[in-house]
Amino acid sequence: MTFHDIWQTLSWHDTQLNSHNYTAQQVQAAMAKSKLTLSDLQALLSPAAVAFLPQIADKALRLTRQRFGATVQFYAPLYLSNLCANECSYCGFSMSQKIKRKTLTVEEVEQECQALKALGIDQVLLLTGEHEHKVGMAYFRTLIPVIRRYFSSLQLEVQPLAVSEYAELRQLGVDAV
Numbered sequence: 001m002t003f004h005d006i007w008q009t010l011s012w013h014d015t016q017l018n019s020h021n022y023t024a025q026q027v028q029a030a031m032a033k034s035k036l037t038l039s040d041l042q043a044l045l046s047p048a049a050v051a052f053l054p055q056i057a058d059k060a061l062r063l064t065r066q067r068f069g070a071t072v073q074f075y076a077p078l079y080l081s082n083l084c085a086n087e088c089s090y091c092g093f094s095m096s097q098k099i100k101r102k103t104l105t106v107e108e109v110e111q112e113c114q115a116l117k118a119l120g121i122d123q124v125l126l127l128t129g130e131h132e133h134k135v136g137m138a139y140f141r142t143l144i145p146v147i148r149r150y151f152s153s154l155q156l157e158v159q160p161l162a163v164s165e166y167a168e169l170r171q172l173g174v175d176a177v
């Protein structure tokens, strides 16, 4: 079963209604556990959890330090395109914005990679807007193997894709989406 299959079984209307049924005791019980169920997560996101936010934040901080240590990762964003078919009110790349649109060619991407590499950057986040026709899998098949040659870690922000396309991105050299 994929994440999408499980997601489709959830009723957000019911979840929202049920969230008002959780009690402070259920929130505290969820906070005390080391492994949470879906119901525990709902308790922690319910209105009853508001009174416990400082304790929840303390536990989140403790777990983050335990699992990752006091580390900071540096990465550079690399914008491949500012084409977008979406409208997000906070974003300057939204479709209705009257800006000059640009999608990098292979040669331009290589120049960007070389410039980042010269700065000592070894981890990049590729940003693509959301335009599945002009900045979709065909574009990624060409570009990602080229970019991968320069960096040891690649992440990609991209429109929702099919499961098989995520698998293909992994084959192409993407570490995270």
Ligand code: SF4
Binding pocket: 084, 085, 086, 087, 088, 091, 092, 093, 094, 095, 129, 130
């Ligand atoms: S680039 Fe991303 S955040 Fe900006 S409008 Fe498109 S989808 Fe929204």
